[in-house]
Amino acid sequence: MKSSITYCPVGSVEGIGASAHYLQFERWGVLLDAGLDPHHYSAREALPAYDLLNGRPVNALVMSHAHLDHIGSLPVALRNFPQARVYMTPATVALTDQLLYHYVQVQRKKEGKRFEPLYNEPYLESIRFIYQGFDYESPFPLHGQEASGLQFTFYDAGHILGSAGVLIEWRGSRVFYTGNTRKSAQFILKGARYPVERVDALITEATYGANSAAEHVRRSAEVKRFAKQIGERLKMGGIVLLPVFALGRTQEMIAMIHQLRVKNRIPVAPIYITGMGLKINKIYDRLLHKMYPDFKAGTLRAMTFDRWQQGRKLRGPAILLATSGMMLPGTASFEFAQALAANPRNAVYFVGYADPDTPGGLFRQQKHEELKTTFGLEEIACQVEIFQFSAHSHRRDLLAMIERLRPRKVIFTHGERAALEWMEENTRKILPKADTLIPRQGEWYPLFG
Protein backbone atom coordinates (compact mmCIF):
# COMPACT_ATOMS: atom_id res chain seq x y z
CA MET A 1 0.00 0.00 0.00
CA LYS A 2 1.54 3.28 -1.11
CA SER A 3 1.30 6.42 0.95
CA SER A 4 -1.21 8.92 -0.30
CA ILE A 5 -0.51 11.74 -2.74
CA THR A 6 -3.15 14.28 -3.70
CA TYR A 7 -3.10 16.54 -6.75
CA CYS A 8 -4.89 19.80 -7.55
CA PRO A 9 -4.37 22.12 -10.53
CA VAL A 10 -4.39 25.52 -8.86
CA GLY A 11 -3.85 27.31 -12.15
CA SER A 12 -5.19 26.78 -15.63
CA VAL A 13 -5.26 23.44 -17.39
CA GLU A 14 -6.54 24.39 -20.84
CA GLY A 15 -4.54 26.55 -23.23
CA ILE A 16 -1.50 28.55 -22.22
CA GLY A 17 -2.57 30.00 -18.90
CA ALA A 18 -1.17 30.30 -15.40
CA SER A 19 0.62 27.01 -14.75
CA ALA A 20 0.51 25.94 -11.07
CA HIS A 21 0.17 22.33 -9.93
CA TYR A 22 -0.11 21.39 -6.29
CA LEU A 23 0.88 18.02 -4.87
CA GLN A 24 0.29 17.05 -1.27
CA PHE A 25 2.40 14.27 0.20
CA GLU A 26 0.57 13.76 3.51
CA ARG A 27 1.97 16.56 5.75
CA TRP A 28 4.04 18.18 3.02
CA GLY A 29 3.03 20.20 0.02
CA VAL A 30 4.82 21.11 -3.22
CA LEU A 31 3.74 23.67 -5.79
CA LEU A 32 5.07 23.02 -9.29
CA ASP A 33 5.25 26.36 -11.12
CA ALA A 34 3.61 29.65 -10.17
CA GLY A 35 2.57 31.22 -13.46
CA LEU A 36 0.57 34.16 -14.74
CA ASP A 37 -1.99 33.92 -17.51
CA PRO A 38 -0.56 35.81 -20.51
CA HIS A 39 -4.06 36.66 -21.75
CA HIS A 40 -4.49 39.14 -18.92
CA TYR A 41 -1.06 39.70 -17.48
CA SER A 42 -1.89 42.81 -15.53
CA ALA A 43 -5.10 41.75 -13.86
CA ARG A 44 -5.80 39.74 -10.74
CA GLU A 45 -7.55 37.09 -12.81
CA ALA A 46 -4.17 36.23 -14.32
CA LEU A 47 -3.26 34.58 -11.01
CA PRO A 48 -3.67 30.93 -10.09
CA ALA A 49 -6.33 30.34 -7.42
CA TYR A 50 -3.95 30.31 -4.47
CA ASP A 51 -6.89 30.47 -2.07
CA LEU A 52 -7.47 26.80 -2.81
CA LEU A 53 -4.39 26.06 -0.75
CA ASN A 54 -5.59 27.83 2.41
CA GLY A 55 -4.85 25.57 5.34
CA ARG A 56 -2.70 23.21 3.26
CA PRO A 57 1.07 22.82 3.63
CA VAL A 58 3.25 24.45 0.97
CA ASN A 59 6.88 23.61 1.69
CA ALA A 60 8.42 24.01 -1.74
CA LEU A 61 7.83 26.08 -4.87
CA VAL A 62 9.55 24.28 -7.72
CA MET A 63 9.85 26.21 -10.97
CA SER A 64 10.18 24.37 -14.28
CA HIS A 65 11.37 27.35 -16.37
CA ALA A 66 11.35 31.13 -16.60
CA HIS A 67 8.47 31.82 -19.02
CA LEU A 68 5.89 34.04 -17.32
CA ASP A 69 3.11 31.48 -17.65
CA HIS A 70 5.25 29.39 -15.25
CA ILE A 71 6.99 31.91 -12.96
CA GLY A 72 5.00 35.16 -13.31
CA SER A 73 3.19 34.81 -9.98
CA LEU A 74 6.12 33.38 -8.01
CA PRO A 75 6.36 36.58 -5.87
CA VAL A 76 2.65 36.30 -5.06
CA ALA A 77 3.05 32.63 -4.16
CA LEU A 78 5.98 33.51 -1.88
CA ARG A 79 3.90 36.15 -0.15
CA ASN A 80 1.18 33.55 0.44
CA PHE A 81 3.59 30.81 1.48
CA PRO A 82 6.54 32.63 3.05
CA GLN A 83 7.94 29.50 4.65
CA ALA A 84 8.38 27.70 1.32
CA ARG A 85 11.72 26.88 -0.27
CA VAL A 86 12.10 27.98 -3.89
CA TYR A 87 13.88 25.59 -6.24
CA MET A 88 14.88 25.98 -9.88
CA THR A 89 17.92 25.47 -12.10
CA PRO A 90 20.73 28.06 -11.91
CA ALA A 91 19.86 29.41 -15.38
CA THR A 92 16.22 29.76 -14.38
CA VAL A 93 17.35 31.77 -11.32
CA ALA A 94 19.14 34.25 -13.60
CA LEU A 95 16.29 34.44 -16.09
CA THR A 96 13.56 34.71 -13.45
CA ASP A 97 15.24 37.74 -11.96
CA GLN A 98 15.32 39.42 -15.37
CA LEU A 99 11.82 38.42 -16.44
CA LEU A 100 10.02 39.49 -13.27
CA TYR A 101 11.64 42.95 -13.19
CA HIS A 102 10.87 43.39 -16.82
CA TYR A 103 7.27 42.31 -16.35
CA VAL A 104 6.70 44.97 -13.66
CA GLN A 105 8.34 47.69 -15.75
CA VAL A 106 6.41 46.88 -18.89
CA GLN A 107 3.06 46.75 -17.11
CA ARG A 108 3.76 50.07 -15.40
CA LYS A 109 4.67 51.74 -18.67
CA LYS A 110 1.62 50.31 -20.38
CA GLU A 111 -0.93 51.11 -17.69
CA GLY A 112 0.51 54.23 -16.09
CA LYS A 113 -1.51 55.46 -13.11
CA ARG A 114 -4.06 52.65 -13.42
CA PHE A 115 -1.35 50.09 -12.69
CA GLU A 116 -1.90 48.14 -9.50
CA PRO A 117 1.12 45.89 -9.42
CA LEU A 118 0.85 42.34 -8.13
CA TYR A 119 4.35 43.04 -6.77
CA ASN A 120 7.00 45.72 -7.20
CA GLU A 121 10.77 46.05 -7.58
CA PRO A 122 11.64 46.42 -3.86
CA TYR A 123 9.69 43.26 -3.13
CA LEU A 124 11.48 41.43 -5.94
CA GLU A 125 14.75 42.67 -4.48
CA SER A 126 13.79 41.22 -1.10
CA ILE A 127 12.99 37.73 -2.36
CA ARG A 128 15.62 37.06 -5.01
CA PHE A 129 18.13 35.63 -2.52
CA ILE A 130 15.60 32.92 -1.63
CA TYR A 131 15.81 31.21 -5.01
CA GLN A 132 17.98 28.11 -4.85
CA GLY A 133 19.57 26.73 -8.00
CA PHE A 134 20.20 23.03 -8.62
CA ASP A 135 21.78 21.46 -11.67
CA TYR A 136 20.22 18.82 -13.87
CA GLU A 137 20.24 15.25 -12.62
CA SER A 138 21.56 16.21 -9.17
CA PRO A 139 18.97 15.08 -6.59
CA PHE A 140 18.29 17.29 -3.58
CA PRO A 141 16.01 17.00 -0.53
CA LEU A 142 13.39 19.32 0.90
CA HIS A 143 15.75 21.41 3.00
CA GLY A 144 14.80 21.83 6.62
CA GLN A 145 12.20 19.09 6.19
CA GLU A 146 14.48 16.16 5.41
CA ALA A 147 12.23 13.91 7.51
CA SER A 148 9.61 14.26 4.80
CA GLY A 149 11.70 11.95 2.65
CA LEU A 150 10.95 14.10 -0.41
CA GLN A 151 13.62 14.20 -3.07
CA PHE A 152 13.70 16.34 -6.23
CA THR A 153 15.67 15.95 -9.44
CA PHE A 154 15.69 18.31 -12.43
CA TYR A 155 15.98 16.94 -15.98
CA ASP A 156 16.88 19.06 -19.00
CA ALA A 157 13.53 19.77 -20.69
CA GLY A 158 15.02 21.08 -23.96
CA HIS A 159 12.50 23.95 -24.13
CA ILE A 160 14.52 27.08 -23.26
CA LEU A 161 17.75 27.80 -21.38
CA GLY A 162 17.42 26.30 -17.90
CA SER A 163 14.09 24.57 -18.54
CA ALA A 164 13.53 21.48 -16.46
CA GLY A 165 11.26 18.55 -15.91
CA VAL A 166 10.90 17.74 -12.21
CA LEU A 167 11.07 14.25 -10.72
CA ILE A 168 9.71 13.97 -7.20
CA GLU A 169 10.47 10.80 -5.28
CA TRP A 170 8.68 10.03 -2.06
CA ARG A 171 8.42 6.78 -0.12
CA GLY A 172 8.94 4.65 -3.20
CA SER A 173 6.60 6.66 -5.46
CA ARG A 174 7.87 8.66 -8.43
CA VAL A 175 6.00 11.61 -9.89
CA PHE A 176 7.35 13.40 -12.96
CA TYR A 177 6.25 16.83 -14.16
CA THR A 178 7.41 17.61 -17.70
CA GLY A 179 7.12 21.39 -17.48
CA ASN A 180 7.36 22.47 -21.12
CA THR A 181 9.39 19.97 -23.01
CA ARG A 182 10.96 19.35 -26.40
CA LYS A 183 12.46 15.99 -27.26
CA SER A 184 14.49 16.90 -30.31
CA ALA A 185 17.19 19.51 -30.59
CA GLN A 186 16.52 23.12 -31.57
CA PHE A 187 19.12 25.45 -33.12
CA ILE A 188 20.74 26.19 -29.76
CA LEU A 189 19.19 23.83 -27.24
CA LYS A 190 19.67 20.11 -27.19
CA GLY A 191 16.69 17.82 -26.80
CA ALA A 192 15.08 16.86 -23.50
CA ARG A 193 16.24 14.07 -21.20
CA TYR A 194 13.83 12.07 -19.08
CA PRO A 195 14.19 9.74 -16.09
CA VAL A 196 15.53 6.36 -17.14
CA GLU A 197 13.30 4.32 -14.86
CA ARG A 198 9.52 4.25 -15.03
CA VAL A 199 7.44 6.70 -13.02
CA ASP A 200 4.16 6.14 -11.17
CA ALA A 201 2.48 9.39 -12.14
CA LEU A 202 3.17 11.80 -14.97
CA ILE A 203 1.92 15.37 -15.34
CA THR A 204 2.60 16.25 -18.94
CA GLU A 205 2.22 19.26 -21.17
CA ALA A 206 0.13 18.78 -24.35
CA THR A 207 0.76 22.02 -26.27
CA TYR A 208 0.99 20.42 -29.73
CA GLY A 209 -1.55 17.63 -29.12
CA ALA A 210 -3.89 19.02 -31.78
CA ASN A 211 -1.18 19.78 -34.33
CA SER A 212 -0.86 16.99 -36.86
CA ALA A 213 1.50 18.96 -39.13
CA ALA A 214 4.34 19.29 -36.62
CA GLU A 215 5.01 15.57 -36.31
CA HIS A 216 5.78 15.13 -40.03
CA VAL A 217 8.23 17.99 -40.34
CA ARG A 218 11.94 17.58 -40.94
CA ARG A 219 13.79 20.52 -39.54
CA SER A 220 16.26 20.80 -42.41
CA ALA A 221 13.36 20.91 -44.89
CA GLU A 222 11.65 23.56 -42.78
CA VAL A 223 14.82 25.69 -42.69
CA LYS A 224 15.05 25.40 -46.47
CA ARG A 225 11.43 26.48 -46.89
CA PHE A 226 12.02 29.38 -44.50
CA ALA A 227 15.12 30.51 -46.41
CA LYS A 228 13.29 30.39 -49.73
CA GLN A 229 10.22 32.26 -48.51
CA ILE A 230 12.05 34.96 -46.60
CA GLY A 231 14.51 35.36 -49.51
CA GLU A 232 11.66 36.12 -51.92
CA ARG A 233 10.11 38.68 -49.57
CA LEU A 234 13.38 40.47 -48.91
CA LYS A 235 14.16 40.66 -52.62
CA MET A 236 10.79 42.33 -53.13
CA GLY A 237 11.80 44.88 -50.50
CA GLY A 238 9.28 43.50 -48.01
CA ILE A 239 9.35 43.52 -44.23
CA VAL A 240 9.11 40.13 -42.57
CA LEU A 241 7.78 40.06 -39.02
CA LEU A 242 8.46 37.11 -36.72
CA PRO A 243 6.36 37.39 -33.55
CA VAL A 244 8.47 35.67 -30.89
CA PHE A 245 8.77 35.24 -27.15
CA ALA A 246 11.72 37.30 -25.89
CA LEU A 247 13.00 34.27 -24.02
CA GLY A 248 13.83 31.23 -26.09
CA ARG A 249 12.26 31.79 -29.52
CA THR A 250 14.24 35.02 -30.05
CA GLN A 251 17.60 33.37 -29.38
CA GLU A 252 16.77 30.28 -31.45
CA MET A 253 15.68 32.42 -34.41
CA ILE A 254 18.77 34.67 -34.19
CA ALA A 255 20.92 31.55 -34.32
CA MET A 256 19.06 30.14 -37.32
CA ILE A 257 18.96 33.40 -39.31
CA HIS A 258 22.62 34.01 -38.55
CA GLN A 259 23.53 30.59 -39.93
CA LEU A 260 21.51 31.25 -43.09
CA ARG A 261 23.20 34.57 -43.52
CA VAL A 262 26.70 33.23 -43.02
CA LYS A 263 26.04 30.61 -45.67
CA ASN A 264 24.61 33.23 -48.04
CA ARG A 265 21.30 31.44 -48.14
CA ILE A 266 19.30 34.65 -47.57
CA PRO A 267 19.87 38.15 -48.93
CA VAL A 268 21.53 40.76 -46.77
CA ALA A 269 18.93 42.88 -44.95
CA PRO A 270 18.82 44.53 -41.55
CA ILE A 271 17.60 42.31 -38.70
CA TYR A 272 15.98 44.10 -35.79
CA ILE A 273 15.12 42.86 -32.32
CA THR A 274 12.78 44.54 -29.89
CA GLY A 275 12.25 44.32 -26.18
CA MET A 276 14.45 42.59 -23.72
CA GLY A 277 15.66 39.88 -26.10
CA LEU A 278 19.13 41.46 -25.91
CA LYS A 279 19.32 41.18 -22.12
CA ILE A 280 18.31 37.57 -22.36
CA ASN A 281 20.95 37.00 -25.04
CA LYS A 282 23.56 37.99 -22.45
CA ILE A 283 22.27 35.39 -20.00
CA TYR A 284 22.34 32.78 -22.75
CA ASP A 285 25.92 33.72 -23.60
CA ARG A 286 26.96 33.58 -19.95
CA LEU A 287 25.29 30.32 -18.98
CA LEU A 288 24.90 28.21 -22.10
CA HIS A 289 28.49 27.03 -22.03
CA LYS A 290 28.06 25.81 -18.47
CA MET A 291 25.09 23.75 -19.55
CA TYR A 292 26.58 22.50 -22.77
CA PRO A 293 30.38 22.50 -22.44
CA ASP A 294 30.69 21.25 -26.02
CA PHE A 295 28.51 24.02 -27.51
CA LYS A 296 30.39 25.35 -30.52
CA ALA A 297 28.00 27.66 -32.39
CA GLY A 298 29.56 30.75 -30.82
CA THR A 299 27.84 33.50 -28.90
CA LEU A 300 24.65 35.39 -29.69
CA ARG A 301 26.65 38.56 -29.08
CA ALA A 302 28.69 37.78 -32.18
CA MET A 303 25.68 37.25 -34.43
CA THR A 304 24.20 39.81 -36.80
CA PHE A 305 21.32 41.95 -35.61
CA ASP A 306 20.45 45.41 -34.28
CA ARG A 307 18.25 46.72 -31.54
CA TRP A 308 15.06 48.27 -32.89
CA GLN A 309 14.99 51.99 -32.09
CA GLN A 310 11.62 53.36 -31.12
CA GLY A 311 10.39 55.89 -33.66
CA ARG A 312 12.49 54.48 -36.51
CA LYS A 313 10.66 54.39 -39.83
CA LEU A 314 9.65 50.93 -40.96
CA ARG A 315 11.37 50.35 -44.27
CA GLY A 316 11.98 47.17 -46.25
CA PRO A 317 13.75 44.98 -46.81
CA ALA A 318 14.05 44.03 -43.16
CA ILE A 319 13.52 41.22 -40.70
CA LEU A 320 11.81 42.08 -37.41
CA LEU A 321 11.90 39.81 -34.38
CA ALA A 322 9.30 41.26 -32.02
CA THR A 323 7.52 40.21 -28.83
CA SER A 324 5.01 38.90 -28.00
CA GLY A 325 4.86 35.54 -29.68
CA MET A 326 1.07 35.47 -29.54
CA MET A 327 0.84 39.08 -30.76
CA LEU A 328 -1.10 40.22 -27.72
CA PRO A 329 -2.56 43.76 -28.01
CA GLY A 330 -0.23 46.49 -26.80
CA THR A 331 2.92 44.53 -27.65
CA ALA A 332 5.47 45.39 -30.33
CA SER A 333 4.51 42.47 -32.58
CA PHE A 334 0.87 43.61 -32.51
CA GLU A 335 1.82 47.15 -33.50
CA PHE A 336 4.16 46.02 -36.25
CA ALA A 337 1.50 43.71 -37.66
CA GLN A 338 -0.92 46.62 -37.70
CA ALA A 339 1.59 48.74 -39.60
CA LEU A 340 2.56 46.18 -42.21
CA ALA A 341 -0.32 43.73 -42.69
CA ALA A 342 -2.11 45.69 -45.42
CA ASN A 343 0.88 45.61 -47.79
CA PRO A 344 1.21 42.45 -49.93
CA ARG A 345 5.00 42.77 -50.08
CA ASN A 346 5.26 42.19 -46.34
CA ALA A 347 4.91 38.97 -44.41
CA VAL A 348 4.21 37.58 -40.95
CA TYR A 349 5.95 34.30 -40.15
CA PHE A 350 4.89 32.24 -37.16
CA VAL A 351 7.70 30.21 -35.68
CA GLY A 352 6.19 29.21 -32.34
CA TYR A 353 2.96 28.55 -30.55
CA ALA A 354 -0.01 30.97 -30.36
CA ASP A 355 -3.32 30.25 -28.64
CA PRO A 356 -6.17 30.18 -31.20
CA ASP A 357 -8.02 33.09 -29.59
CA THR A 358 -5.05 35.49 -29.62
CA PRO A 359 -4.32 37.82 -32.59
CA GLY A 360 -1.40 35.52 -33.44
CA GLY A 361 -3.75 32.56 -33.41
CA LEU A 362 -6.22 34.40 -35.69
CA PHE A 363 -3.41 35.03 -38.16
CA ARG A 364 -2.35 31.40 -38.08
CA GLN A 365 -5.91 30.35 -38.88
CA GLN A 366 -6.22 33.03 -41.60
CA LYS A 367 -9.34 34.44 -39.96
CA HIS A 368 -9.27 37.59 -42.05
CA GLU A 369 -12.56 39.11 -40.98
CA GLU A 370 -11.71 38.91 -37.28
CA LEU A 371 -8.21 40.16 -38.00
CA LYS A 372 -9.50 43.25 -39.79
CA THR A 373 -11.57 44.15 -36.75
CA THR A 374 -8.77 43.35 -34.29
CA PHE A 375 -6.23 45.49 -36.15
CA GLY A 376 -8.66 48.09 -37.52
CA LEU A 377 -7.47 47.46 -41.08
CA GLU A 378 -9.39 47.49 -44.37
CA GLU A 379 -7.61 44.41 -45.61
CA ILE A 380 -5.04 41.83 -44.59
CA ALA A 381 -2.85 41.45 -47.66
CA CYS A 382 0.52 40.36 -46.29
CA GLN A 383 1.85 36.86 -46.71
CA VAL A 384 1.29 34.59 -43.68
CA GLU A 385 3.37 31.46 -43.21
CA ILE A 386 3.66 28.98 -40.38
CA PHE A 387 6.98 27.26 -39.72
CA GLN A 388 7.32 24.33 -37.36
CA PHE A 389 10.26 25.48 -35.24
CA SER A 390 8.54 24.83 -31.97
CA ALA A 391 10.09 24.71 -28.51
CA HIS A 392 7.61 21.97 -27.63
CA SER A 393 7.60 18.29 -28.50
CA HIS A 394 5.21 17.29 -31.23
CA ARG A 395 2.54 14.88 -30.08
CA ARG A 396 4.20 11.66 -31.28
CA ASP A 397 7.28 12.56 -29.25
CA LEU A 398 5.09 13.19 -26.22
CA LEU A 399 3.48 9.78 -26.69
CA ALA A 400 6.89 8.12 -27.03
CA MET A 401 7.94 9.75 -23.76
CA ILE A 402 4.77 8.52 -22.04
CA GLU A 403 5.28 5.03 -23.38
CA ARG A 404 8.83 4.95 -22.10
CA LEU A 405 7.99 6.28 -18.63
CA ARG A 406 5.04 3.82 -18.36
CA PRO A 407 3.13 5.76 -15.68
CA ARG A 408 0.08 4.29 -13.96
CA LYS A 409 -1.49 7.72 -13.90
CA VAL A 410 -1.18 10.36 -16.63
CA ILE A 411 -2.43 13.92 -16.24
CA PHE A 412 -2.66 16.24 -19.27
CA THR A 413 -2.28 20.02 -19.02
CA HIS A 414 -0.98 23.04 -20.96
CA GLY A 415 -2.88 22.51 -24.23
CA GLU A 416 -6.14 23.51 -25.83
CA ARG A 417 -9.09 21.19 -25.30
CA ALA A 418 -8.60 19.30 -28.59
CA ALA A 419 -4.91 18.83 -27.75
CA LEU A 420 -5.63 17.45 -24.28
CA GLU A 421 -8.25 15.07 -25.68
CA TRP A 422 -6.03 13.79 -28.49
CA MET A 423 -3.27 13.08 -26.02
CA GLU A 424 -5.61 11.30 -23.61
CA GLU A 425 -7.20 9.16 -26.30
CA ASN A 426 -3.88 8.10 -27.79
CA THR A 427 -2.28 7.46 -24.41
CA ARG A 428 -5.08 4.99 -23.71
CA LYS A 429 -4.16 3.13 -26.87
CA ILE A 430 -0.52 2.67 -25.91
CA LEU A 431 -1.03 2.22 -22.15
CA PRO A 432 -4.51 0.66 -21.80
CA LYS A 433 -4.05 -0.01 -18.10
CA ALA A 434 -3.02 3.53 -17.22
CA ASP A 435 -5.45 5.86 -15.55
CA THR A 436 -5.68 9.07 -17.65
CA LEU A 437 -6.99 12.44 -16.56
CA ILE A 438 -7.75 15.87 -17.97
CA PRO A 439 -8.11 17.64 -14.65
CA ARG A 440 -10.26 20.65 -13.79
CA GLN A 441 -8.88 23.68 -12.02
CA GLY A 442 -9.59 23.56 -8.31
CA GLU A 443 -10.60 19.88 -8.19
CA TRP A 444 -8.74 17.48 -5.89
CA TYR A 445 -7.56 14.13 -7.19
CA PRO A 446 -5.95 11.26 -5.30
CA LEU A 447 -2.91 10.03 -7.23
CA PHE A 448 -2.52 6.82 -5.31
CA GLY A 449 -3.46 5.39 -1.93
Ligand SMILES: [Zn+2]
Ligand atom coordinates in the same frame (compact mmCIF):
# COMPACT_ATOMS: atom_id res chain seq x y z
ZN1 LIG B 1 7.51 27.80 -21.83
Ligand SMILES: [Zn+2]
Ligand atom coordinates in the same frame (compact mmCIF):
# COMPACT_ATOMS: atom_id res chain seq x y z
ZN1 LIG C 1 4.20 27.31 -20.92
